[in-house]
Amino acid sequence: MSLMFGRSVSHREWLSRLPFASDKVTVKNLHLTANAGFDVWGRQKVQPVDISISLSLMQPASSAAASDTVDASTVHYGQLSKLVIARVQQNSEKWITPEELAYSTTMAALEAAPNHTLLAALEVDVRFTKSTLYGEGMSVLFNFTPEAAAPSNGYNSELLHLSRLHVPALIGVNSNERTMKQMVVVSIWIDRVNPLILEHCFELEQLVFKTVEESSYETLESLAEELAGRTVKYFVLPHQMSAAGYPEVAGVRIKIEKPSAVPMADAPAVEVYRSAESQEAFGKRMMAELGNKRPQIPFPLAGRLDDFLKTWKQD
Template identity: 45%
Template sequence: MAEEKLLRQAVWQCYQAEVTDQISVSNLQVTANAGVDVWGRKKPQPALLTVTVSLPQPFSSAAEGDVVDSSTVHYGRLSKSAISSVEKAGPSWLSSMDLAQLIEGAASATASSVSLAACEVDVFYPKGSMLGDGAGLTYSKAYGDNTISRVLYLKNVRVPCIIGVNSHERLMKQPVVASLWIDCLARDQTDEYIKVEQMLIKTIEESSFETLESLATTVVARLMDGFVRSISPGANVRLRVTKPMAVPFADAPAIEIFRAFKP
């Protein structure tokens, strides 16, 4: 079997631009003995699974005959196989990467009569973040060239801090909301979202910037130095920071930056 080639998710998606049709199921609810909970413990926790399979050709005969035939993938069976693979894993603890690969294998087996171009599995832990909406891992694999991507992410982490150029903003902390993606993550670091969130929170809490640009750049630099360089070298960081209280008649202004790893 050819060795897997790790790509940035954006690059991997560009390689899949010629994929024609996709079938997906979103937010399948399971109890997974995988990852770590918000306290860093290896205990069962709720997880939401999203599975997407990509076909290299249109599902023409299924569309023309209005039937679920061998040109497509039955999304009901896809859902059941994903859930069943988690249930059959038993009491042994799995890393998030192990879980994602288990589900990818089940999806591939379910679609055995169809030539798949790619599969993407998103494992989301809604209780995996102390101050945010959750944490997760997105694992993508293309079967033709054996390219993959791995992205650890934190969703909507809310942290109060001093931020703003106006005089009244210097008097009281206000919330900023940060979402973070670490791309090209090392395989053995897919459960480090608690450590990453703690670094993210500490950096924002202790800051006192006037602009979101300075805040976002400083946060990413700290993550690069404190996590990526020493723990997951080669990874890249994308950060989106919003300031929901800043503009009365808008949801929030936002800054989003991407920084690539530099040895």
């Protein structure tokens, strides 16, 4: 990560350091085409991308409101949009990683501010809308809090987000729920990702989908715990071990919705956060269970994930 974005911290720590900001300027879902990221089969492809930017101002945009002009107390959202679009177009000649696209967008957003002391925080969401088979997209979320004295002294957080994966699963405590699979909706955030994890982001959907589809738990809590464990053991830790010199992944957050469970509600849900850090109990247990092995789950994997893992553990 470029030093100009300061020190990498977990998303929770980044939020705790976020100063109060009264005013924001946002651009939601710029629909663009980028020569970046991976398609559902892990190929480097030109593909659609939705980019959202949120700029929190250090001070209220009072003079802009008083003069009814877009002055130096605020950010021109039209100019912000043009700068982001131009950056994406400039990068179109050569394929770039999802992380590089997020950083390039961040640079464009910083250029839109009259000066860096104007900004309390910057949030970028780069969503590849066609990079999942069963979900609503794969995103890189990059958040940056610059320091007034020098942006390089600030803090940043970076997450990988798999959004709303629809998976049929045998789940529920009622007898009728044990007779047929029903749809659950899974979202997952991996906090403080490293470049190697982002380069293999397309493998995450396979791991999540097969884990949920092959499961038969009665409760969402048990399913979420199993999914968190497998994500850390078979996705996070193998790539983390190979990415020497980068900070540990902070953890995974998983949300599982069960739309058919409560007829009068859109969906009940269970959400869990599990730390992947080696000094935390959950992360320590996952590392102990994994040992020195680095499972290479084939992509795409033909057959059941349960069968592959059983064979791998016996070898």
